[in-house]
Amino acid sequence: MPDIVLATLNAKYIHASFGLRYLMANLGGLRERACMAEFHINQTPLEITEAILLHEPHIVGFGMYIWNVQQTTEVVALLKRIRPELIVILGGPEVSYETDGQEIVALADHVITGEADVKFAEVCTALLGDAAPLPKVIAAELPPLDQLASPYDFYTDEDLAHRVVYVEASRGCPFTCEFCLSSLDVPVRAFPLDAFLAAMQRLLERGATQFKFVDRTFNLHLPTSMGILQFFLDRWRDGLFLHFEMIPDRLPEQLRALIRRFPPGAVQFEVGIQTFDDATSKNISRRQNLERLADNLRFLREETGVHVHADLIVGLPGEGMESFGRGFDRLVALGPQEIQVGMLKRLRGTPIVRHDAEFAMRYAPHPPYEILATRDIAFPDMQRLRRFARYWDIVANSGQFTTTLPLLLQVGSRKSEVGTDGASDPSDFRLPTSEFRLPPSPFSSFLRFSDWLHATLHRTHQIALQTIAQGLFDFLTGENGADRATVAAALEADWRRTPGRETLTLRGMPAAPAPAKPAAIRTARRQARHTQAH
Ligand code: B12
Numbered sequence: 280m281p282d283i284v285l286a287t288l289n290a291k292y293i294h295a296s297f298g299l300r301y302l303m304a305n306l307g308g309l310r311e312r313a314c315m316a317e318f319h320i321n322q323t324p325l326e327i328t329e330a331i332l333l334h335e336p337h338i339v340g341f342g343m344y345i346w347n348v349q350q351t352t353e354v355v356a357l358l359k360r361i362r363p364e365l366i367v368i369l370g371g372p373e374v375s376y377e378t379d380g381q382e383i384v385a386l387a388d389h390v391i392t393g394e395a396d397v398k399f400a401e402v403c404t405a406l407l408g409d410a411a412p413l414p415k416v417i418a419a420e421l422p423p424l425d426q427l428a429s430p431y432d433f434y435t436d437e438d439l440a441h442r443v444v445y446v447e448a449s450r451g452c453p454f455t456c457e458f459c460l461s462s463l464d465v466p467v468r469a470f471p472l473d474a475f476l477a478a479m480q481r482l483l484e485r486g487a488t489q490f491k492f493v494d495r496t497f498n499l500h501l502p503t504s505m506g507i508l509q510f511f512l513d514r515w516r517d518g519l520f521l522h523f524e525m526i527p528d529r530l531p532e533q534l535r536a537l538i539r540r541f542p543p544g545a546v547q548f549e550v551g552i553q554t555f556d557d558a559t560s561k562n563i564s565r566r567q568n569l570e571r572l573a574d575n576l577r578f579l580r581e582e583t584g585v586h587v588h589a590d591l592i593v594g595l596p597g598e599g600m601e602s603f604g605r606g607f608d609r610l611v612a613l614g615p616q617e618i619q620v621g622m623l624k625r626l627r628g629t630p631i632v633r634h635d636a637e638f639a640m641r642y643a644p645h646p647p648y649e650i651l652a653t654r655d656i657a658f659p660d661m662q663r664l665r666r667f668a669r670y671w672d673i674v675a676n677s678g679q680f681t682t683t684l685p686l687l688l689q690v691g692s693r694k695s696e697v698g699t700d701g702a703s704d705p706s707d708f709r710l711p712t713s714e715f716r717l718p719p720s721p722f723s724s725f726l727r728f729s730d731w732l733h734a735t736l737h738r739t740h741q742i743a744l745q746t747i748a749q750g751l752f753d754f755l756t757g758e759n760g761a762d763r764a765t766v767a768a769a770l771e772a773d774w775r776r777t778p779g780r781e782t783l784t785l786r787g788m789p790a791a792p793a794p795a796k797p798a799a800i801r802t803a804r805r806q807a808r809h810t811q812a813h
């Protein structure tokens with residue numbers, strides 16, 4: 280039986296815990312006395328507790344993140360009730376700052392803050408030997424990356440076949456965005472590139488196809504970014520998929536030339552933009568060159584097959600509904616395949632708290648500590664934007680309605696502005712007051728749809744795609760007075776893009792004939808749907 284169990288609750292089964300694999304790899308002589316136990320947040324605390332206790336460990340280490348702190352607190356409470364002598368060690372970003380007052384910290388024996396790759400082994404050695412008692416909170420020094428044992432062999436064949444494989448060529452971020460935990464991770468440190476690429480080679484040989492880089496800013500150091508891209512390009516095979524996080528205003532010509540050479544949909548860039556408002560950028564200490572950003576996004580969309588996933592944040596200090604809307608419209612015009620609208624979260628340790636008083640920032644007290652209201656966005660409007668984000672994900676980011684979406688976003692499409700074809704009457708839906716301040720634009724058009732959809736369905740989750748299609752039809756033809764045949768044809772085209780589907784039936788339209796011969800069924804990936812549409 281292992282003396283040490285390294286456990287964590289992942290956000291979903293498909294996400295393997297990278298942090299635990301580092302700790303396992305660097306346990307040295309204790310490695311044979313340890314095992315990993317990964318769970319996901321939808322498993323019950325009792326089931327998790329039972330599985331951990333089956334190992335009869337002396338020490339359990341938990342990887343703590345914003346997505347698992349509530350459930351892990353229950354697990355630790357159960358473990359301590361059943362086996363009070365069990366030593367519980369916590370680590371990870373959620374317990375690396377503001378440890379005072381956290382329920383789970385009170386329940387645990389030790390907390391190791393920061394990068395614990397090496398420190399965890401040291402602490403376990405001390406606890407399993409007869410060293411002097413250790414303090415409750417132990418700070419890990421930054422580990423020397425060139426001396427760390429590689430974690431990649433701890434991805435099993437099952438991980439490689441069914442889960443996202445996380446990899447990293449560097450740690451830390453030189454930027455100081457106040458909402459982000461990585462702003463505290465200075466300085467930037469790189470893993471030796473040759474050893475890193477050798478590890479990637481082994482993963483490729485073992486059949487890995489999906490590589491998700493967790494480097495905060497992939498395009499920070501040009502020779503390294505180019506070395507990595509060239510490495511994968513030289514070994515390219517069908518089915519490979521690479522994901523990188525990048526800063527949007529740095530894409531020199533040498534990097535552009537390499538990026539152009541990847542096949543469509545094979546590379547995804549997550550581009551953090553967060554806000555287009557200068558004053559807001561200043562408030563959160565984020566520097567970006569908006570002109571270069573626009574030029575780079577245009578390049579990526581027009582000259583490459585890269586899937587661009589751009590992030591905006593709702594609720595930043597100083598950003599109101601209108602300025603957020605203007606930013607959203609600028610981004611829509613730049614045409615990324617996905618716009619991730621995220622609600623601001625107050626992450627433990629981040630300096631954004633300095634704005635709490637001036638901007639009346641109100642965050643939920645429980646994880647994920649989402650913004651509820653600010654000086655510039657009252658709670659009812661924040662709720663509208665939260666729903667906007669959710670519906671945008673379902674309708675736009677999903678890639679399911681790429682033909683219909685432009686009909687919804689086109690400016691000047693309201694019934695009052697373009698007249699009506701005399702179709703169904705609008706429901707008793709009323710526009711919320713702040714709507715009247717917003718000029719017609721993709722943002723205000725989608726916000727109207729989002730308000731209407733919520734007033735009609737009263738929910739934002741568990742909505743069948745057929746229900747969304749009907750909602751789009753009813754809104755566009757009823758509220759916007761669009762031509763019924765045009766909308767039905769667009770929805771039909773979207774529907775048929777996924778082969779093998781039943782015919783789309785829309786209330787208020789005769790059923791369209793089914794296609795003569797269904798095409799072969801392919802894996803329906805979000806990226807693939809966007810690629811087919813553009
Ligand atoms: C992969 C990832 C995810 C995955 C989930 C992965 C999983 N296993 O389930 C997905 C994409 C789902 C995700 C989602 C979110 N994420 Co995320 N994510 C990451 C990311 C990019 C990589 C994590 C990683 O592997 N890092 C590399 C490893 C080596 O570092 P590490 O995990 O921190 O581990 C080290 C230490 O923490 C410590 N440690 C770890 N485990 C243990 C265990 C013990 C016992 C000890 C002693 C120490 C220890 O030692 C490790 C080695 O140095 C990080 C950013 C980053 N680059 O780290 C953000 C990050 C973890 N995510 C973050 C956030 C905010 C989110 C979201 C809320 C974002 C959003 N949507 O708004 C969501 C929440 C999801 C939900 N359901 O609620 C924050 C976390 C803040 C927090 N307090 O936890 C981070 C740090 C990003 C940031 N810069 O702000 N995320």
Ligand code: SF4
Binds near residue numbers: 462496
């Ligand atoms: S948001 Fe991105 S650029 Fe800013 S500190 Fe975080 S990781 Fe760095």
